Amino acid sequence: MNTELIIDVRDTEVAIALLENKQLVELNKERSNVQFSVGDIYLGKVKKIMPGLNAAFVDVGYEKDAFLHYLDLGPQFKTLQKFVQDHYSRKNKTIPISKYGMLPDIDKGGKITDVLNPGQPIMVQIAKEPISTKGPRLTSEISIAGRNIVLVPFNDKVSISQKITSPEERKRLKRLMESIIPKNFGVIVRTAAEGKKVAVLDAELRSLIKRWEITVEKLKNPGYPVLLTSEIKRTSAILRDMLNGSFNSIHVNDENVYEEIREYIESIAPEKEKIVKLYNGNVPIFDQFGVEKQIKSLFGRTVSIKSGAYLIIEHTEALHVIDVNSGNRSKSSNDQETNALEVNLAATDEIARQLRLRDMGGIIVVDFIDMHSNENKQMVYERMKELMSRDRAKHNILPLTKFGLMQITRQRVRPEMHIDTSEKCPACNGSGKVTATILLDEQIENQLSLICASKKYRSVTIKLHPYIAAYIKKGFFSKRFMWALRFKCAINLLPMSSYHFLEYHFFDKHDNEIEF
Structure with a gap:
């Protein structure tokens, strides 16, 4: 299967499209101002106990308090709480988990009032982002995900992905992880770990333990709620979870993100570093790879x-x-x-x-x-x-x-992706009254005159609908040819399939839009 990742980096968001055999199958949009991401770990504050729901509402710095059910506390919740209290606002040396005494598991049929009180600090992780009118869903069973394994503090189990079906491979991975994992840590071995050598898994395990230790260090800073550690960026998280042998190429239109992805892939799969490609074309990247058209139709x-x-x-x-x-x-x-x-x-x-x-x-x-x-x-x-x-x-x-x-x-962990594919009427702009469309070329010509004569531009690119571009370029003595002679200006036409029928914009030679 031919698998491609197309990444469109914009000022306000990053859009990530996954194509399988040129067909769009996944679309993720990460806004720069979104506060929460699944996997983020917070030191929160218990705001309200709800005995009837056997749950609590926790303040993690969002406008709506997050929801934490008793069943999401995890068996070793008492140990985690004692660990948090021992480290919170203390400047002394951190106690390694491997030397920490484990307390008995909490009762599976217990009550939330037995373990939580309003106002106390609590370490939690985002399990579901806010959806509709609901706040985030939390868990206190902390986990830190890597490409091949997931680290679970205050646990002693090694679990193997059910998608690894070979009994011999399951036994090998279990023996391997049991031999290298420190005391009081558990792991979930992911499907990507199949066939991996001990050196690869050991290096990743050490990296995840280091991330946990950095998280614990932040407990010493007074004040909560506070973000202790953030999940890696959505782009890298998708690569971590999805990158496999079928990936053929990753195209990105931003140099900084390109370097970030290239370095990330180099660290997890060095042999695939060359599949990352920087896109520098004039046509928007989603238009170039046919993503925009598929979005409109799907x-x-x-x-x-x-x-x-x-x-x-x-x-x-x-x-x-x-x-x-x-x-x-x-x-x-x-x-x-x-x-x-x-x-x-x-x-x-x-x-x-x-x-x-x-x-x-x-x-x-x-x-x-x-x-x-x-x-x-x-x-x-x-x-x-x-x-x-x-x-x-x-x-x-x-x-x-x-x-x-x-x-x-x-499973629902994020709000459903919704894109409005309807467009405002290109002729009336929603007013219900239509101007004479026969005057469109005159409108473009008048604005072009202002740009070339008054603003002294010598090269102008007009981005417009393909049908209008074809009309303006039609014939040897086309309108574009005549405009170029009249205004002594190089005029380039760039058809944009994402534009509505009568939409057009002017750009200078640096691809900056010319404002009026």
């Missing part, structure tokens, strides 16, 4: 499949609903059952892609076209399970009901 309410079939996707607070429609496939010469099976199988491909692309979580209900054959229903179910096996989010799929409904639950 994030609407209606999504085309093929041969006329399509999906309708609706979102509510409680769940997501996907309706499969045959469209003009109903005119096919095949019988109804065969036609329904073909459309449903084609729909499974797009549904699995949409769940990853929009990062839809919670409950998803899919209304497939009715089929009478149980064998056909099972075929659709097996196909969906096969396609969803590539999804990194935890999920569960139930077989089709007698009404043709499939129920899916998918």
Whole structure:
């Protein structure tokens, strides 16, 4: 499989697109002003105890208090709390975990009031970002993720990823990790560790322990809530979790991010350093690789499949609903059952892609076209399970009901990706009244006159819709040719498929927009 990562670095956000065989399957957008990231560790303050929910609300510096359930405290919560209290605001030497006495596990059926009091400090980690009207979801079972292993302080277990199926490899990894891991630390061995040598895993283990020690050192600074350690940037986190042998190239349009990614890949997979490429083209990177067009076609309410079939996707607070429609496939010469099976199988491909692309979580209900054959229903179910096996989010799929409904639950840790694909009317700008579009070329010419004559520009690039660009370039004595002669200015036309029909902007030779 040909896998590419396209990274568009902008002033306010970083957009990351994952392409599989040139098809967009994942899209992540990280805003520069977003406060939370899953994996961040905080020293918070217990604000309110809710005995009825067996939970607490914790202040971690956000406008809405975060939610911490008793079951998310972790078995060794008492040990963690004692460790935090022993180090908080103290200037003496840090006590290594390996020399720390472990207290008994907390009672699985216990009460939140037995272990927490309002006002006390507590070490927590973001498990889910704020979604809709809810604040972040927390856990006190701290973990620090690396590429091959996840370090779990105050734990003594070695867990192996279920995706590593070889019994011999599972035993090798377990023996290896048990031989190198310090006392009172546990690890989760990730799928990427399969086949890795002891030196690689030992180096990563030491690196993760160092990150934990830096986190503990920050406990000595008075005051809370405070961020103790931050998850690595979204770009590096995606690379850490997704980079595999199928990656062919990573394109990025910012030199600083390019160097950051190149150094990161060099540290985890030196043989793949050359796949990172800096993009310097004039066309926006998402336009160059066809990402922008796919975004416009994939994030609407209606999504085309093929041969006329399509999906309708609706979102509510409680769940997501996907309706499969045959469209003009109903005119096919095949019988109804065969036609329904073909459309449903084609729909499974797009549904699995949409769940990853929009990062839809919670409950998803899919209304497939009715089929009478149980064998056909099972075929659709097996196909969906096969396609969803590539999804990194935890999920569960139930077989089709007698009404043709499939129920899916998918892990939700971030708000669903939503992009508004509708555009303001290019002719009236939303006013409901249309100006004479025949005057568009005159508007461009008048502004060009101001730029070249009054502002003394000698080279101008006009970015505009491809149809308008083709009209202005048409013929030997084209409008562009005539404008260049009249204004004694080099005029370049750059078609932009992401622009609406009548949109255009002027840029100087340094690609800075010329303001009026």
